Structure formats: C-alpha cells, structure tokens
Amino acid sequence: MAIDVTGQDLDALAARVRAWLEDNLPPHWRRAALDGDRHALARIARDETTVRAWHAELGRSGLATPTWPAEHGGLGLAADAAAVVGDELARLSAGRPESDFVGVALAGPTIIEWGTAEQRDRFLRPLALGEHRWCQLFSEPGAGSDLASLATRAERVVPGGVGGRPLTGRPTGDGNWVVDGQKVWSSFSDSADFGLLMARTDPSLPKRRGITYFLLDMRSPGVEVRPLRQLNGHAEFGEVFLDGVVVPDSDRLGPEGSGWAVALTTLMQERSGLSGRPGVGPGRADRIAKRARRTGAWEDPVLRDEVMRAFVAERALQMATVRAFAALGRGEPGAEGSIRKLAYAQLDTSLGLLETKAEPGGAIAWGAIAGDGAASENAEPDAAAASEAFLSSKIYSIAGGTSEIQRNIIGERVLGLPRDKDPYADLPFSERPRG
Ligand SMILES: Cc1cc2nc3c(=O)[nH]c(=O)nc-3n(C[C@H](O)[C@H](O)[C@H](O)COP(=O)(O)OP(=O)(O)OC[C@H]3O[C@@H](n4cnc5c(N)ncnc54)[C@H](O)[C@@H]3O)c2cc1C
Incomplete structure (x- = not known):
C-alpha cells in the first residue's frame, strides 16, 4: 500500500x-x-x-x-x-540499484510524458515494482555526441513486405516496423527486458526530423546483445545488433518523426539525474577523510588540501542540486542540468583518484577485483573499492553526454552564445556527407 x-x-x-x-x-x-x-x-x-x-x-x-x-x-x-x-x-x-537508472529515471518519465494510456498502463506499474529492467539504445558506432546522426533504420511494413526483403518466420503485420542497425555502449542491455530505441524512419528529411522513438522488447527475434568488457573489470554495457526486428506500431512512443523531441525528455532527465546525491550531508569526501585518518595518509598536508577541496566541491554540488530541485517543482529539468552533470563528472574524477591516495597501497588492490569485476570475498574491501572507483572515474565525463558536450549546451542554451553551425543542417539525412 x-x-x-x-x-x-x-x-x-x-x-x-x-x-x-x-x-x-x-x-x-x-x-x-x-x-x-x-x-x-x-x-x-x-x-x-x-x-x-x-x-x-x-x-x-x-x-x-x-x-x-x-x-x-x-x-x-x-x-x-x-x-x-x-x-x-x-x-x-x-x-x-544503478542498473535500474534507465528504467526508473529515464523510461518512466519519458513514458509518462509521451506515452498513450495503454503504454502507461502496460509499462509503468511493472517498472515501479522492479519487475522490468530497461536499457537505452541511443548511441551507435557513428553517433554518440552527434546522436542525431544515428543510422539504425526502422521501416514501416506495407502490404507486400519491407523494402522487398523477406522476413522468414516473423509475423510482420501491415503498419508495424522492421528495425535494422547497431547500437553500442548500451548499459545493462544483456539483462534488460525493454530498450528505449531511437531509429531513423525517414532519411529524406534533415537529420533531427526523420527519427522515431520506440519501446523495444529486448526478447524480440533478431535482437543480439554482445557484452563489452570495461577498464574496471565489469561488462555491464554491450553492443546491440538489430537484424530485421519487428516492432509493433503500438510500441512507438510519440508521433512518427518526433523521436528527437521525445529523446530530449529522456536526455534532460539523464543529465539532471547524473549529478550525485540530492541532499546535503556527509558524502564521499567525508568517507575519504575518515579512511585517510585510519590509514595514516591524512598526515600528508597535500592530501588533506585535496580532500578539503573535494569536500567543498561536493557540498556545493549537493546544495546546487537541492536548489535546482526546489526550483523545478513538478516541471521537467532543463539545460541547467548540464551544469550539475559537468560538475559531478569533474568531482567524480578527482574523488576516484583521491580514494586510491588514501590507501596505503595506492591502487594496487586491482587484482582483487579483476575477473567478473566484483571484489572478491577476501579482498580488503576499502582498498578494492578505491581501485574500482579510480578505474571508473572517467565514466561520468563520457556517459550521458561528454563533458565537452555539456559545455557546448551550457554555452549555447544557458549563456546564449552563438550556436555551433552545421553547414548541412537542412540537407536530407541520406544526402549528408559521411565520416
Ligand atoms: C559507462 C558508459 C555508459 C554508457 N551507457 C550508454 C547507454 O546506456 N546507452 C547509450 O545509448 N549510450 C551509452 N553510453 C554512450 C555515451 O552516451 C557516448 O559514449 C557519449 O555520448 C560519447 O559518444 P562517443 O563515445 O561516440 O564519442 P564521440 O562523440 O565520438 O566523441 C569523441 C570525443 O570528441 C568530443 N566531441 C565530439 N563532438 C564534439 C563537439 N561538438 N564539441 C566538442 N567536443 C566534441 C567528445 O567530447 C569526445 O571527447 C555510455 C557511455 C559510457 C562511458
């Protein structure tokens, strides 16, 4: 209840x-x-x-x-x-857990904003109860920062087939979609039940206008996930290959061709959500200080100075997040979420390094967490966690849009600086030069 x-x-x-x-x-x-x-x-x-x-x-x-x-x-x-x-x-x-971030923080709000009554009924309750896992199928080998260059194709099934191609054994159905392409860096895609999928439905339009957003059942025939091993030993993200995947039109989220607008809802939620603890109080810098006092690293005045700087940056970010959330009320987060995302990425990088500096052996506990990425039962848990934090400390300067891209957004949409000119902005996607 x-x-x-x-x-x-x-x-x-x-x-x-x-x-x-x-x-x-x-x-x-x-x-x-x-x-x-x-x-x-x-x-x-x-x-x-x-x-x-x-x-x-x-x-x-x-x-x-x-x-x-x-x-x-x-x-x-x-x-x-x-x-x-x-x-x-x-x-x-x-x-x-973090593996539910895409479902709870991204899929839920995007479906609430854009979904039909049927889609809200079908997806939201199981998501709230933790019954469904979700992944985000946006990035592609040729489309990361420039997401609107995505090439995964969704074609409508018309009477007689899809582009003259037979889809043996798969019920297509007029009006449904057939998706072909490849996604990459899709976090938790190997355990996901559903994926937030952006695909190009009309290459004759300029790049942002011919995209449609779908809610993909990851168990559909033609979906293949290949996990990728990361620097920190985990393999939580993967490549996702889509080969003639049939998606019912009822799983289209938002109008055909409006995928870019739908994706902006997801991306704003993502940036705003990737900015750390939404409250003011002891955080990672406090824990590092405590640990450094136990290991003796606290005797080093340079380390003390670095911890204090991280402490101030962490508290300032916490307060900025609380203020931003208070100002937001029930509205959608805006471009200012990029400021907190950028600050969080910088803080996470310096905290990752500081964690190892507080350990007597630095980052040499790495062997204890290699393999499946989990700290082994007999590893010294603080040392292993410090190594992992260091090896993971670049994640937030890339995932959810790189720090350079956040700076562009802040420059253009918060400070009102002139926009980066795209000389091909009005060209149909199919006529854009590649590479
Ligand atoms: C841990 C992790 C989890 C991820 N999870 C997901 C996921 O679940 N789903 C998903 O879809 N994606 C995911 N991603 C992918 C992530 O969104 C992309 O890696 C990111 O957007 C960058 O794209 P890219 O890797 O293609 O790099 P590129 O876009 O090729 O960028 C390469 C470099 O060029 C810089 N650059 C590019 N364009 C500009 C510009 N206009 N101005 C200034 N600098 C620029 C970038 O900042 C970067 O340093 C994840 C990434 C990581 C690291």
Whole structure:
C-alpha cells in the first residue's frame, strides 16, 4: 500500500520515510548499511529473492518512483520532496540499484510524458515494482555526441513486405516496423527486458526530423546483445545488433518523426539525474577523510588540501542540486542540468583518484577485483573499492553526454552564445556527407 505523505514539509517527510524504512527494510540489510559493511551489502545485492521482494515492497509504497503520479505507482511528489526520499533510501542502500537508472529515471518519465494510456498502463506499474529492467539504445558506432546522426533504420511494413526483403518466420503485420542497425555502449542491455530505441524512419528529411522513438522488447527475434568488457573489470554495457526486428506500431512512443523531441525528455532527465546525491550531508569526501585518518595518509598536508577541496566541491554540488530541485517543482529539468552533470563528472574524477591516495597501497588492490569485476570475498574491501572507483572515474565525463558536450549546451542554451553551425543542417539525412 502506498505510504501516506500528504501535506508534509520536508523534515516531516524525511522522518516519515525513515520510520517506514525502520518498520519494513529487512533488519540484516539495515544493520549492514548502518555499519557500512560492504561485504554484507554485496552479499545482499546478490540475494535475488530478498532484493526482488524488497523492490516490490518499495514499489507498492510509492517510494521507488516518488515523482510519478499516484495512478502509476508514484506519490506525485515535487522534485525536492522526491530528493528527500532518495536521500533516505540512499542512507540505507535501500533504493533501486544503478542498473535500474534507465528504467526508473529515464523510461518512466519519458513514458509518462509521451506515452498513450495503454503504454502507461502496460509499462509503468511493472517498472515501479522492479519487475522490468530497461536499457537505452541511443548511441551507435557513428553517433554518440552527434546522436542525431544515428543510422539504425526502422521501416514501416506495407502490404507486400519491407523494402522487398523477406522476413522468414516473423509475423510482420501491415503498419508495424522492421528495425535494422547497431547500437553500442548500451548499459545493462544483456539483462534488460525493454530498450528505449531511437531509429531513423525517414532519411529524406534533415537529420533531427526523420527519427522515431520506440519501446523495444529486448526478447524480440533478431535482437543480439554482445557484452563489452570495461577498464574496471565489469561488462555491464554491450553492443546491440538489430537484424530485421519487428516492432509493433503500438510500441512507438510519440508521433512518427518526433523521436528527437521525445529523446530530449529522456536526455534532460539523464543529465539532471547524473549529478550525485540530492541532499546535503556527509558524502564521499567525508568517507575519504575518515579512511585517510585510519590509514595514516591524512598526515600528508597535500592530501588533506585535496580532500578539503573535494569536500567543498561536493557540498556545493549537493546544495546546487537541492536548489535546482526546489526550483523545478513538478516541471521537467532543463539545460541547467548540464551544469550539475559537468560538475559531478569533474568531482567524480578527482574523488576516484583521491580514494586510491588514501590507501596505503595506492591502487594496487586491482587484482582483487579483476575477473567478473566484483571484489572478491577476501579482498580488503576499502582498498578494492578505491581501485574500482579510480578505474571508473572517467565514466561520468563520457556517459550521458561528454563533458565537452555539456559545455557546448551550457554555452549555447544557458549563456546564449552563438550556436555551433552545421553547414548541412537542412540537407536530407541520406544526402549528408559521411565520416
Ligand atoms: C559507462 C558508459 C555508459 C554508457 N551507457 C550508454 C547507454 O546506456 N546507452 C547509450 O545509448 N549510450 C551509452 N553510453 C554512450 C555515451 O552516451 C557516448 O559514449 C557519449 O555520448 C560519447 O559518444 P562517443 O563515445 O561516440 O564519442 P564521440 O562523440 O565520438 O566523441 C569523441 C570525443 O570528441 C568530443 N566531441 C565530439 N563532438 C564534439 C563537439 N561538438 N564539441 C566538442 N567536443 C566534441 C567528445 O567530447 C569526445 O571527447 C555510455 C557511455 C559510457 C562511458
């Protein structure tokens, strides 16, 4: 049953959520989080039955998706109140995991904004309850920063077929779509049930105008996922090959040819969501300081100075996020989300390096987390986590749009500087020079 949070101010809301978590989160989970026991938390994360049951409970309470409307499993909270909920969940490592970011933070709001009643009914409730995993199928080998250059093709099935090509054994159906192409860097695509797919439906139009957005069933025949191993040892993203994949027209999100506008909803949510903790209080810099005092690294005045700088940057970003969410209310995030995304990427890079500097052995614990990317049971958990943080510290300067692209957005859309000119802006996509 949904938790009742009507008419509460932010402090009362935090207290209400804390009390609910005290009553409902399994006690061993709560203990592990309060003790900061990384091994115990990793064991809980691997216990699928417990995690699944908890996500269903969280979904029923509305706390997993606090900004969503009540009829779709949310609490209808404004962004600042939702940030308070997120902060309470994060304190106990009880929120939805990073692998659900695409589903909860991107797919949900985009479907709420653009979906038909049928699509909202079909997708939102299972998402809130943690029953469906989602991935984002935007980037391609030739389209990352310049996403509008994507070449994955979706063609409508007309009586008689698709471009004269037979699709043996696949029920097509007039009006449906057949998709061919390749996506890359698609996080958690190997475990996803559905994908947010952008595909070109009309190459005779300029590049942003001929794109359509689909909700792809990842189990459809013709979808092949090949995981890619990353520097940090994980293989959480992959290449996705689409070979004659039939997508029903009922899984098109938004009007045909409006995929760019739909994608902007997703991208704004992504930038705003990739800016760290939505609350003010102890963060990673505080943890590094504590750890450095234990290891003796704190004796180094240069390290102390670096930690203090990171501490100030982290608190400033937390406050900026809280302020941005308060100003946002129930509206959609705008281009200013790029400022926080850029600051977060810079902070994450410096914190990753600092974590290893606080360890007596620097980053040489790497061997302990190689292989499947998970820290081994007998690895020194803080040292292994520090190595992993260092090896992952460039992620946010690339994922969700690179830092250079955020700077372009800030320059053009926040500061009003002249736009980067595209000499081919009005050319049909099919006539644009390649490369
Ligand atoms: C951990 C991780 C997870 C990801 N997950 C997903 C996912 O789930 N789904 C998905 O679709 N994508 C995902 N991506 C892909 C990500 O969105 C792209 O990598 C990113 O947009 C950059 O595109 P690119 O790699 O093609 O680099 P390019 O666009 O080729 O850029 C190369 C370099 O050129 C610079 N550059 C390019 N254009 C400009 C310009 N106009 N001005 C200034 N500099 C410029 C870039 O900043 C960069 O340094 C993920 C990436 C990472 C690292």
